[in-house]
Amino acid sequence: MPILETIGLERRFGGIIAAHGVNLVVEKGARHALIGPNGAGKTTVINLLTGVLKPTAGRIMLEGRDITDVVPHERVRLGMARTFQINQLFLDLTPLESVGLVVSERLGTGADWWRVVGTKSTVTDEIVEILQRFKLADVMHERTAILPYGKQRLLEIALAFACRPRVLLLDEPAAGVPEAERHELLATIEALPTDVTVLLIEHDMDLVFSFADRISVLVNGSLFVDGAPEEVARDPRVKAVYLGEELDA
Amino acid sequence: MVAPAVSTYLKSRARWSPFEIAFWVFAFATIWLFPGKYLILKDTAILALFALSLDLILGYAGIISLGHAAFFGLAGYVAGLLAKYGIINEPVIALVVAGAAAAALGFVTSFLVLRGSDLTRLMVTLGVSLMLGEVANRYSNITGGADGLQGVDIAPVLGMFRFDLYGHNGYVYCLIVLFLCFLLARRIVYSPFGLSLRAVKGNPLRASAIGIPVKWRLVAIYTVSAGIAGIAGGLLTQTTAFCSLDVFSLERSADLLLVLIIGGTGYLYGGLIGAVIYKFLQDWIANLTPQYWQFWIGLVLVAIVLVGRDRMQASVDAARGYATRLGARALTFSTTFGGTAPDRH
Numbered sequence: 001m002p003i004l005e006t007i008g009l010e011r012r013f014g015g016i017i018a019a020h021g022v023n024l025v026v027e028k029g030a031r032h033a034l035i036g037p038n039g040a041g042k043t044t045v046i047n048l049l050t051g052v053l054k055p056t057a058g059r060i061m062l063e064g065r066d067i068t069d070v071v072p073h074e075r076v077r078l079g080m081a082r083t084f085q086i087n088q089l090f091l092d093l094t095p096l097e098s099v100g101l102v103v104s105e106r107l108g109t110g111a112d113w114w115r116v117v118g119t120k121s122t123v124t125d126e127i128v129e130i131l132q133r134f135k136l137a138d139v140m141h142e143r144t145a146i147l148p149y150g151k152q153r154l155l156e157i158a159l160a161f162a163c164r165p166r167v168l169l170l171d172e173p174a175a176g177v178p179e180a181e182r183h184e185l186l187a188t189i190e191a192l193p194t195d196v197t198v199l200l201i202e203h204d205m206d207l208v209f210s211f212a213d214r215i216s217v218l219v220n221g222s223l224f225v226d227g228a229p230e231e232v233a234r235d236p237r238v239k240a241v242y243l244g245e246e247l248d249a
Numbered sequence: 250m251v252a253p254a255v256s257t258y259l260k261s262r263a264r265w266s267p268f269e270i271a272f273w274v275f276a277f278a279t280i281w282l283f284p285g286k287y288l289i290l291k292d293t294a295i296l297a298l299f300a301l302s303l304d305l306i307l308g309y310a311g312i313i314s315l316g317h318a319a320f321f322g323l324a325g326y327v328a329g330l331l332a333k334y335g336i337i338n339e340p341v342i343a344l345v346v347a348g349a350a351a352a353a354l355g356f357v358t359s360f361l362v363l364r365g366s367d368l369t370r371l372m373v374t375l376g377v378s379l380m381l382g383e384v385a386n387r388y389s390n391i392t393g394g395a396d397g398l399q400g401v402d403i404a405p406v407l408g409m410f411r412f413d414l415y416g417h418n419g420y421v422y423c424l425i426v427l428f429l430c431f432l433l434a435r436r437i438v439y440s441p442f443g444l445s446l447r448a449v450k451g452n453p454l455r456a457s458a459i460g461i462p463v464k465w466r467l468v469a470i471y472t473v474s475a476g477i478a479g480i481a482g483g484l485l486t487q488t489t490a491f492c493s494l495d496v497f498s499l500e501r502s503a504d505l506l507l508v509l510i511i512g513g514t515g516y517l518y519g520g521l522i523g524a525v526i527y528k529f530l531q532d533w534i535a536n537l538t539p540q541y542w543q544f545w546i547g548l549v550l551v552a553i554v555l556v557g558r559d560r561m562q563a564s565v566d567a568a569r570g571y572a573t574r575l576g577a578r579a580l581t582f583s584t585t586f587g588g589t590a591p592d593r594h
Contacts, residue, residue, distance in 0.1 A: 050458065076460035088455035090448050096255060101448050102459045104441045110461065111469075113442035118259025124252045141258065159459055 001064050003028040003197050004049070004080070004167050009058035011044055018044040020221040022058070026167065026199055033200045033208045036218035037241065042201045043085065045218065046171050049199075050082045051075050062167065077106075081165035083156045085172045085201075091145035095136045095155050098144060100127050102162035126162075134158035134188060150181025154188060167197045174204050186210075209233070217241075263439035272518065273428065280421060287416035293528040294423040295484050298430055300508045300520025302477035308514030309438055310470045311450035313367050315502050316374030317478050319358075319381050320351035322496035324479030326385060327351075329398040329492040338404040340487050344426070347483035348476045355475020359468045375499065382497030397493030401486065412488060419488035426484060427521075430477050435517060437473065446470055511553055 004026040011019040019041045026032045036042050047053040049060060051072035060068045062080055070078065090098050100117065103126045104110045118124060131137045134154045139147055144155065153173065160168055170189070177185055190211065192198060202208050208215065208229075215232040217225040225235050232238055279290055299321055306312040324347035330336070337343040361373050385392045393399055405411040410418045437443050449456045449463050457463045486492040495501065504527070512523025530549055535542040 052454075071457075073457045073460050073462050076458065081460075082458055084455070084458075088452055088458065090451045090455065092451050093444075093447065096258065097444060098448075100255075100259065101441075101444055101461075105445065105460045109441055110445050111442050111466070113437045113440045115441070116260055116263040116436075116439050117441055117444055118256045121252060121256065124256045124259070127255055128252050140255075159455070163459055 001028075002026055002061075003030075003063055004199065005061040006045075006049070007059045007061065009045070009048060009060065010056050011041075011048055011053060012056045017221050019048060019055075022218075022221070022223055024216060024223060025226075026197060027214070029194055029197055030214055031198050031200070031212050032214045032216070033202055033212035034216050034218060035202060035205075035208055036224075040218040041221040042218055043171065044221070046082060046169055046201055049169060050080065076163050076165070079164075079166040080169065081160040081163035081167075082169035083160045083171055083173060085175055087152050087156050089144050089152060089155060089159070091143070093144055094141050095131065095144060095147070095151075095158070096127065096140040098155065099130050099136075099158055099162050100124075102159050103127055103130070106163055130158055130162050133191075134161070135184060148181065150177050150185060153177050153181075153185055157188065161192070161196075165196060167199065168192070169199045169201070171201045172203060173200070174202070174207055263435075269518075272521075276424065276428075280417075280424070284415075284417075287420040289528060289532055291416055291420040291423050291488055293524050294420065294427045295481050295488075296505075296508060296528060297521040297524035298423075298427045298484065299478055299481035300505055300512070300524050301427075301431060301434055301517065302474045302481065302520075303505050303509055304514050304517060304520045305434055305437070305474040305477070306471055307509060308516070308519065309443065309446045309450065310467055312362065312467065312471065313370055314362070314374040315371045315499070315506070316376070316378035317474075317505055318497050318499070318501040319374070319378035320355055320475040320478035321482035321485075321501065322378070322381060322385070323354055323482070324348055324351040325482035325486040325492045325496040326392060326398065327479075328483035328486040329401045330391070332403050332487070332490075333398065333401045339408065340403055340406045340422075344480055344483045344487065347486075348480040351479020351482065352472050352476030355478075356468065356472040358475075359471040362471065363464060363467050375502070378497050378499070378502060382494055385494055385497060392492075392494075395494060397491055398486075399491070401490045401492070403487050403490050412490070416488070423484050423488060426480060430480060431517070431521075434477065437470075438517060442466070442469070507550060511550070 002025045004024070006022050006024045009019055009022040009024070010017070022045060024034070024045070034042055034045065044053065048055050051070060055068065058068075059066055062075070062078055065078070067075055067078060090101070093101070100123060101110070104120070104123050107123060109120055109123065131140050134157065136151065136155060136158060139151055144152065147155065157170065157173060173189060174182065174185060186207065200208070200212060212229055215227065215229050216223055217232060217238055219241055224241070225232055225238050227235075283290060299317070303314065303317050306314065327350045328343055328347040331343045331346060332338065337346060358377050361377070362370050365373075386394055389395070403412055406418065406422055410422070412419045438446075445456070445461050445466055449461060449466055453463050482496060485496070508523035508527050509519055510523070511526050512519035512521065530546060531542065534545045538545065
């Protein structure tokens with residue numbers, strides 16, 4: 001059974017079809033990349049998967065369970081978390097507080113109003129582990145707004161990871177990260193534990209081909225090609241519509 | 250050895266600062282310092298409590314309201330009617346019931362308010378308070394209509410302290426209730442729930458993407474805020490033994506926003522300090538020029554909003570940031586956590 005599957009997923013915006021008959025299958029433990037030219041509908045698909053958008057037709061299955069009508073925050077509880085192409089962070093909070101928020105929410109203590117923050121050791125232990133994994137320990141007391149972009153990008157992933165998802169959706173995690181900070185980010189993504197299935201939406205072909213063990217190509221809102229990286233790289237249709245220059249070079 | 254440091258840091262925000270302790274010591278000292286001023290002090294305490302309730306939704310959850318008087322007014326009438334008809338004579342219990350009634354109204358109307366943008370919220374909250382005011386006007390056989398609710402006789406608090414002519418007991422009662430509600434609000438904003446509100450205010454999209462049920466958090470704080478506003482309204486009725494239609498007035502809600510603009514939002518003391526300044530200005534200017542006091546209040550408000558508070562706030566923020574960094578640095582040094590290379594998995 002695939003861990004995440006879409007069946008005939010469709011989304012129209014007025015007369016425009018942003019996603020059409022998308023049958024995406026993500027296997028458990030996969031490093032799956034979803035690629036496609038600008039405007040192919042990648043972000044629409046991720047918004048449909050996470051529930052930000054409602055599909056006009058089709059179903060979404062997470063671990064065999066139909067989650068098409070489940071609201072976004074419930075999908076997180078069911079094991080699917082995402083990052084955003086453009087950082088969506090809590091700028092006035094510190095990384096420590098932001099991560100703490102997520103951990104606390106997942107452990108079901110996020111609505112506690114009668115106790116002060118920081119008084120549950122189960123929460124603080126896990127905060128420490130996540131801050132270290134994402135190399136945020138040295139900036140954990142800074143306001144998020146003043147962090148370097150590369151650190152913000154790491155925090156973006158850390159917040160999703162702190163949800164302890166079984167499926168992690170990464171929406172262009174390396175977008176805009178300067179060269180100097182890139183290595184740290186990529187190393188962190190590669191070091192994600194293998195029991196977390198990753199669906200990567202990405203423009204950067206170096207990252208896609210070094211990271212993914214399966215690639216789906218989205219063109220004009222439809223799945224075009226789906227296969228192992230070598231197959232996709234060889235596929236003449238893919239070269240024609242999308243990859244051409246980069247692979248020839 | 251790392252987790253305790255994190256825990257200490259998180260908890261440090263909720264620690265009472267010397268400023269806060271001084272503030273409350275002074276607040277209670279006013280009982281002995283200004284014996285001739287109980288009436289204005291009492292009004293200030295009620296306004297402060299009312300402003301505190303608005304700060305909870307405006308400063309911590311980003312919900313703007315131009316109709317918070319709906320809760321103030323409803324509870325004001327509830328407290329008055331409970332006393333008038335002898336349903337609940339003991340003021341403290343009656344106050345709790347009045348607050349609960351306002352909270353219930355807050356819960357129900359929260360679903361209307363949480364839809365839409367700031368402008369929608371302004372209109373919906375305003376609309377709710379106008380409707381309630383009109384309902385109170387229409388059912389004048391119960392509320393007394395334009396004449397106000399007459400014949401309210403308030404029993405002694407806890408059966409012991411009768412509201413006296415000088416307003417001493419009334420003021421002490423209001424101040425204690427204000428302090429208790431402040432403790433509750435303070436506990437809430439420094440809790441995980443309070444932190445999640447700041448996240449919702451800062452970025453609702455991301456908040457729901459990390460599993461926070463955004464809507465229910467806002468419903469909860471709106472309900473609490475309405476309840477506290479109600480307690481303020483109940484206090485006014487109980488300490489004046491009277492309640493009139495102006496408890497629902499737009500002016501009351503608008504004044505409340507002014508109080509928060511003067512004092513600042515999102516640090517709990519804004520409403521309290523704002524209420525003190527507002528009442529002091531009102532009293533002082535009204536003494537100088539009884540006819541034109543609103544002109545001067547207006548001028549002072551414009552001046553404060555345009556010039557004063559931005560700079561004041563900036564310097565407060567700078568000082569706070571400096572203190573936080575100092576604290577953080579001390580913590581980092583005290584553990585081996587800060588500079589070490591994180592292990593890879």
